[in-house]
Amino acid sequence: xxxxxxxxxxxxxxxxxxxxxxxxxxxxxxxxxxxxxxxxxxxxxxxxxxxxxxxxxxxxxxxxxxxxxxxxxxxxxxxxxxxxxxxxxxxxxxx
Numbered sequence: 001x002x003x004x005x006x007x008x009x010x011x012x013x014x015x016x017x018x019x020x021x022x023x024x025x026x027x028x029x030x031x032x033x034x035x036x037x038x039x040x041x042x043x044x045x046x047x048x049x050x051x052x053x054x055x056x057x058x059x060x061x062x063x064x065x066x067x068x069x070x071x072x073x074x075x076x077x078x079x080x081x082x083x084x085x086x087x088x089x090x091x092x093x094x095x
Contacts, residue, residue, distance in 0.1 A: 001035040003028060 012019050082089035
């Protein structure tokens with residue numbers, strides 16, 4: 001797949017990069033090779049191949065959410081240095 005130097009310069013400008021003529025030639029050649037390889041991969045027949053996100057099977061290790069009784073509010077606030085209207089009072093750290 002051909003990519004032009006103008007396209008490379010356009011992307012470089014979007015990325016706020018200044019390229020020397022040597023770097024422009026190098027990036028043009030490298031990106032052309034990458035795009036040519038990607039074009040080859042796009043031509044591979046993948047009919048019947050399921051999409052994968054991992055090469056090995058994985059499973060979620062999380063447990064199901066279960067509603068359990070919590071501590072009574074008065075018992076929790078009994079250990080608080082300061083409490084007001086059923087809430088913890090903490091020092092202000094952002095001014």
